[in-house]
Amino acid sequence: xxxxxxxxxxxxxxxxxxxxxxxxxxxxxxxxxxxxxxxxxxxxxxxxxxxxxxxxxxxxxxxxxxxxxxxxxxxxxxxxxxxxxxxxxxxxxxxxxx
Numbered sequence: 467x468x469x470x471x472x473x474x475x476x477x478x479x480x481x482x483x484x485x486x487x488x489x490x491x492x493x494x495x496x497x498x499x500x501x502x503x504x505x506x507x508x509x510x511x512x513x514x515x516x517x518x519x520x521x522x523x524x525x526x527x528x529x530x531x532x533x534x535x536x537x538x539x540x541x542x543x544x545x546x547x548x549x550x551x552x553x554x555x556x557x558x559x560x561x562x563x564x
């Protein structure tokens with residue numbers, strides 16, 4: 467592998483048929499290994515959850531500032547247990563993604 471490192475991939479499955487179905491995709495995955503670029507490193511930056519005091523209407527604002535790209539307001543509502551709707555009390559701690 468990259469930098470003369472060795473990697474061990476174990477092809478394991480619940481049964482022989484599953485393993486046979488997955489064999490070709492696993493080989494394709496294995497052949498895709500390459501060194502990470504600087505752009506890869508930036509994109510791989512981990513997200514973290516942070517608690518902040520809720521301010522009226524801030525789910526929409528927090529969604530605009532969030533690194534989440536697929537329905538960020540819905541995802542923020544989900545991690546805060548408010549997916550079905552409603553608003554937290556002002557000042558109540560909510561989770562955001564940074």
